[in-house]
Amino acid sequence: MPLDAARSAFEWLITGPHPLGVDGRLFPGLPGRRVPLNEMRDRLLRRGCPQALRDAVWAHLVLLARADGGAWTVGCVGVALPALTTIAATLSARFAGDPNDIHAAVLAGFVAELDTIDLRRPRVMLRLRWAAYRAGHAAVREALDAPTPYGHGFRSTEPPPPSGHPDFVLARAIAERAITAAEAELIGATRLEGVPLTDAAAARNLSYQAAKKARQRAERRLVAYLLHDASDTLHAGPREHDLATQVADAATITDAAAHATHTTPPSRTATDPAARAGKTGGGRVSPRSRFPGVQGCGRTHAAPAPTTSSSPEPKRRPSGSTPGVPRCA
Structure with a gap:
């Protein structure tokens, strides 16, 4: 001193x-x-x-x-x-x-x-x-x-999580079909946001046991997906992993939102009037045609599918239209 x-x-x-x-x-x-x-x-x-x-x-x-x-x-x-x-x-x-x-x-x-x-x-x-x-x-x-001194050199720090923010983890799992958007919402609400499972089940019109089992099944698939993703990350170089993470995180949320809001269109059955009109009506382009849409104007349409005796009577075509030939605008 x-x-x-x-x-x-x-x-x-x-x-x-x-x-x-x-x-x-x-x-x-x-x-x-x-x-x-x-x-x-x-x-x-x-x-x-x-x-x-x-x-x-x-x-x-x-x-x-x-x-x-x-x-x-x-x-x-x-x-x-x-x-x-x-x-x-x-x-x-x-x-x-x-x-x-x-x-x-x-x-x-x-x-x-x-x-x-x-x-x-x-x-x-x-x-x-x-x-x-x-x-x-x-x-x-x-x-x-004086500012707090910051040490230089090597030091022990906690390793970063392999998949980033939990929201990105769930969004990436939705985009890669590991879980559905509804399952991700259930996991995020009850595990990350602190919503009781009882309230989440009531909001989805499910019983407590049904919501619990649904969450368990989704979490098992999510864990298997993350373990597989982590094993792939170990074999990738650090720079490749960083680049892949940046690109995936930038596009995953938009892709996941599209999957969450997308609904599968109803199948066209024989009882659907629009489908029945598409099969028997001559004013529509056949989906099996080689040249659909505007490219098919003026070309011979494929023969309409035969109908059985039990099929309802097809709609009457407007006057002046020729069966089997598409009309151009």
């Missing part, structure tokens, strides 16, 4: 036969000898020490630091270490990050103020202390306002 390094350097200055100190005869109330800086620090921290003596000693120390720098700057830091340690501990008490920057900012703020502080005003140490606090507080605010 920066303050620990400053403490170690200060201890080297006050160790040995000639420790770094000031002449006590310059200040009233101090012994008439050279006072080491660690002893001077203890005297200044006493409750009974006059404020005038504190200001005089600190002004003398700051002047020595400005004039000689080096050891005297470290000496000023050593004398102020109790205050600097308290400030750093207060600012980093609830800081979850690395406190080294805060301690360094406190120390840097104190040293920078040594060059600019006004020594003619009282309470020199108090103003040095607040300069150190402001610098440390600014470091805390800068650390809290």
Whole structure:
């Protein structure tokens, strides 16, 4: 820690036969000898020490630091270490990050103020202390306002799902005929949207057991479809899988909606009047003709299918029409 390094350097200055100190005869109330800086620090921290003596000693120390720098700057830091340690501990008490920057900012703020502080005003140490606090507080605010760091390199993350969003899974299953649109709606409503199966069954005019069994059958087919799709994905390259997924996801919803709304046309039976007219009427193009529609105009129509005696009487054609020959518009 920066303050620990400053403490170690200060201890080297006050160790040995000639420790770094000031002449006590310059200040009233101090012994008439050279006072080491660690002893001077203890005297200044006493409750009974006059404020005038504190200001005089600190002004003398700051002047020595400005004039000689080096050891005297470290000496000023050593004398102020109790205050600097308290400030750093207060600012980093609830800081979850690395406190080294805060301690360094406190120390840097104190040293920078040594060059600019006004020594003619009282309470020199108090103003040095607040300069150190402001610098440390600014470091805390800068650390809290900085963006969250984002690590680089390899890291463990959850693999992406093989088939994307659940809605795309159901839509893809509808498009590939794995399940029907009604079954997908039942699964999506009850499994994804939180609709109770009882309400879903009532909305579809089904009993609870019938809806439950229908959902179970659809889910078994859906699981089998997904397992087969996943096994195919393992054999495909990552780039091919990404491209296929993007293309399929872009087109699946539209295709699934078409399958959901498409209804199979009714079969044309012998009882259907339109079908019966198509088989026996001459005004319609035969679906078995080689040239249907406009391309068949003017060509001979295939012979109409024979009717049995039980077939109803065909409709009467308008006057002027020729049986077996299509009429052009």
